[in-house]
Amino acid sequence: MRNEKQxxxxxxxxxxxxxxxxxxxxxxxxxxxxxNLTAFASHLCATPEGSKLPSEVTKADIxxxxxxxxxxxxxxxxxxxxxxALRSFFRFLLFKGLITESPTAKVASPKTGRALPDTLSTxxxxxxIAAIDPSSKSGHRDRAxxxxxxxxxxxxxxxxxxxxxxxxxKEGIVRVIGKGNKQRLVPFSKEARKxxxxxxxxxxxxxxxxxxxxLFLNLRGGKISRMSVFNIVTDSARRAxxxxxxSPHTLRHxxxxxxxxxxxxxxxxQELLGHESIVTTEIxxxxxxRHLRSVVEDSFAKVDLL
Numbered sequence: 001m002r003n004e005k006q007x008x009x010x011x012x013x014x015x016x017x018x019x020x021x022x023x024x025x026x027x028x029x030x031x032x033x034x035x036n037l038t039a040f041a042s043h044l045c046a047t048p049e050g051s052k053l054p055s056e057v058t059k060a061d062i063x064x065x066x067x068x069x070x071x072x073x074x075x076x077x078x079x080x081x082x083x084x085a086l087r088s089f090f091r092f093l094l095f096k097g098l099i100t101e102s103p104t105a106k107v108a109s110p111k112t113g114r115a116l117p118d119t120l121s122t123x124x125x126x127x128x129i130a131a132i133d134p135s136s137k138s139g140h141r142d143r144a145x146x147x148x149x150x151x152x153x154x155x156x157x158x159x160x161x162x163x164x165x166x167x168x169x170k171e172g173i174v175r176v177i178g179k180g181n182k183q184r185l186v187p188f189s190k191e192a193r194k195x196x197x198x199x200x201x202x203x204x205x206x207x208x209x210x211x212x213x214x215l216f217l218n219l220r221g222g223k224i225s226r227m228s229v230f231n232i233v234t235d236s237a238r239r240a241x242x243x244x245x246x247s248p249h250t251l252r253h254x255x256x257x258x259x260x261x262x263x264x265x266x267x268x269x270q271e272l273l274g275h276e277s278i279v280t281t282e283i284x285x286x287x288x289x290r291h292l293r294s295v296v297e298d299s300f301a302k303v304d305l306l
Contacts, residue, residue, distance in 0.1 A: 005051070008038075008045070008053075008054060009041075011054045012037050015034065015037070015092045039082075040086060043068060055098050061103065062103050066079060069082060076110045083104065119253055120242070128240045129146050131240040138219060141199045141216065144198070144216075148174075148192055149229075152187075152192065153256060154176060156230065156249070158176050159216065159229060159248075160225065163213045164213040184272070206218075206219055206221050208221030255272075266278060269281055
């Protein structure tokens with residue numbers, strides 16, 4: 001006679017030992033994982049369809065349980081942790097030869113979200129640039145870097161990869177190579193043109209034969225690093241008296257936010273940022289829901305008219 005509950009308890013206990021002894025997890029971490037599995041087993045054994053052995057669990061059972069967690073208003077992080085425990089458990093069963101395929105293999109992970117950086121006002125951005133001494137050896141370069149990060153919404157990696165040939169002065173456009181080696185064209189502002197021009201006037205003072213056509217150089221004539229860009233932004237913000245948590249990405253986030261606040265089409269912002277999905281662009285904004293909803297609805301309305 002089958003005893004599903006006893007089988008679950010025995011298998012979970014064996015998995016817990018595996019986590020502690022072979023995976024080297026702490027007692028607390030292993031206990032948290034086994035507690036997640038015990039909760040899943042209790043749910044499974046209480047379903048109207050009847051109890052199941054660990055080896056009989058299907059993808060549908062996993063997905064149903066994730067829906068249950070969602071309906072209990074558990075956080076996305078808690079949902080993701082439960083799914084992680086389930087994946088580990090069924091990998092263990094695969095390793096033991098108790099199943100031939102994990103039921104979690106094609107179950108999508110819940111979106112846990114991510115913390116967004118603070119947004120800077122245009123006045124704060126101006127104060128960061130003003131805090132950079134233009135008479136210093138790197139002053140014009142640093143001002144140009146901050147201005148390009150903000151006015152073009154660039155990632156730090158995109159900025160450091162820019163070449164002289166990527167700047168199209170007549171058109172006022174910069175060619176950017178983004179993630180996945182995808183190219184996009186982004187207009188730059190009059191202020192960015194001014195700061196770039198001032199930097200390029202003094203660039204020959206630090207350029208070397210090895211500099212090639214790299215746009216932004218370090219003081220030894222090589223390609224500037226992402227860490228140097230980070231330090232330029234954070235040090236300038238500190239000198240400007242800004243106490244927010246600042247990084248180069250803060251300027252990119254501010255770029256997107258200010259465009260949407262000004263009524264820009266969210267699909268245009270998506271293109272300027274180089275996002276494949278419009279959902280990612282929405283993540284970069286923390287406007288009030290009413291404003292963001294109106295921008296999205298206007299965007300979709302325009303698409304419908306095409």
